[in-house]
Amino acid sequence: MNDDDAFDEDGWEDDEFDAGLLEEELRQAASVLDPVPAELHQVAVDAYALHDLDARVAELTFDSLVDALPVRGVTDAPRMLTFRAGEVTVDVEVTTHGLLGQVLPPQPARIEVLGGPRPGSTLTADDLGRFTGDVPLSGPFALRLRTGGDVVVTEWLRA
DSSP, X not given: OOTTSOBOTTSXXXXXXXXXXXXXXXXHHHHHHXXXXXXXXXXXXHHHHTOOTTOEEEEEEEEHHHHSOOOTTOOSOOEEEEEEETTEEEEEEEEXXXXXXXXXXXXXXXXXXXXXXXXXXXXXXXXXXXXXXXXXXXXXXXXXXXXXXXXXXXXXXXX
16 A cells, blocks of 8 residues: 555545445344334324425414413413414414314414324314314324415424
8 A cells, every 4th residue: 555545534545435335234234133113114204294395384472371470279271372474373272172263364274283193183264263173182282274375384382
């Protein structure tokens, strides 16, 4: 070997090291020694399906757990949430029995209650933008609203 041979910082000769080949060998070893469980693979596929490239994210502008003044003697108050994305506002009341809310300005909409890997429920807002859901929320959740041609997704919150 002479001084003209090229070495990288780890002492490997350029022609001895093929990163693509190494990556492929590591992938094959991992698939044999530590395969991805089928359930986890399905969760990943479902999570990707929840992804909306054209969706606008609605910012949480009010949360009664943080922003409201506590009322003495009230222990089971519903959680009030307000989300805003541009001109669209969504007011939501979360109770132990489910949720109810309104899309403003009033308009019909389809609302999907997202709950991670498990299928969410679908709600319909009437012409006044009102909607209700009688399934209690547990764990992280978000709402995906489809109003006409727009798609709005709320931030994820814990029920």
